Amino acid sequence: MSHLHQRSAYVTSISDVVRQITWQSQKQLLKTLSRPDIGLTMPQMVTLFAIRDAQTCRMSELADITQQSAGTLTGIVDRLIDDNLVGRVRDMDDRRVVQVTLTPAGEDRVTRVEQARHEDMDRMLEHFDMDQLGDLDCLLRLLLAGLHEMFSGEDTAPTHAHHPAITPLRSV
Numbered sequence: 001m002s003h004l005h006q007r008s009a010y011v012t013s014i015s016d017v018v019r020q021i022t023w024q025s026q027k028q029l030l031k032t033l034s035r036p037d038i039g040l041t042m043p044q045m046v047t048l049f050a051i052r053d054a055q056t057c058r059m060s061e062l063a064d065i066t067q068q069s070a071g072t073l074t075g076i077v078d079r080l081i082d083d084n085l086v087g088r089v090r091d092m093d094d095r096r097v098v099q100v101t102l103t104p105a106g107e108d109r110v111t112r113v114e115q116a117r118h119e120d121m122d123r124m125l126e127h128f129d130m131d132q133l134g135d136l137d138c139l140l141r142l143l144l145a146g147l148h149e150m151f152s153g154e155d156t157a158p159t160h161a162h163h164p165a166i167t168p169l170r171s172v
Helices: 003-033 042-054 059-066 070-082 104-124 130-152
Strands: 056-058 086-090 098-102
Touching: 003 042, 003 104, 042 056, 042 059, 042 070, 042 086, 042 098, 042 104, 056 059, 059 070, 059 098, 070 086, 098 104
Parallel strands: none
Antiparallel strands: 056 098, 086 098
16 A cells, blocks of 8 residues: 555544544533533533633623624523623723623632543543553644644644654653
8 A cells, every 4th residue: 555545544544533532522521511510501611611711801702712603602601690600890991891700600610520521531541551641642732733733824734743842741
C-alpha cells in the first residue's frame, strides 16, 4: 500500500474514532448533567462555563461566545437566574449596561460538573498505564493544536507527532 493510501486509511479510521468518541462523550455528558445534584441542560452548562470563564459579560458577548441567538440565550439566562445560578449586575462604567455573572451557587454547580466529568474520565482511562496516559495526552494535545490551527486560518499543521509546543504532563 502506498504512503498516500495508508495515510488516507488512517485518516478515515481516526475520523471514525473521533466521531464515535464525540457521540459517546456527549451522551455521557448528558447523563452526568441530568444527575439530581447537577440538573442542567447542555445549553445551560455551556452558558455557565462561558460566564465563569468571562467572569462578567454582556449578553451580546455571551451570545458570541456560546454561538447562541440572543433570544435563546435570554431564555437560558432567565432560567439560570431563576435557579440562582447567575445574577445580573450593572456595568460600573456604563450603568445602562447589564452584565451577567455567576452566583456562588453557580460556581458550585460548575465545580460539580467538572468533578463529575473528572470522575467519568478517570473511569474511562482506568485501563491505561502511566506511559499510555502520557502518550494519549500528548497525541490528543497535538490533535487539538491541529484543530486550533485549522480554525485560526493558519495552514501550518504539524506533519509529525513531535510538536514543540505539545509536551506530555508525565513526570520524568
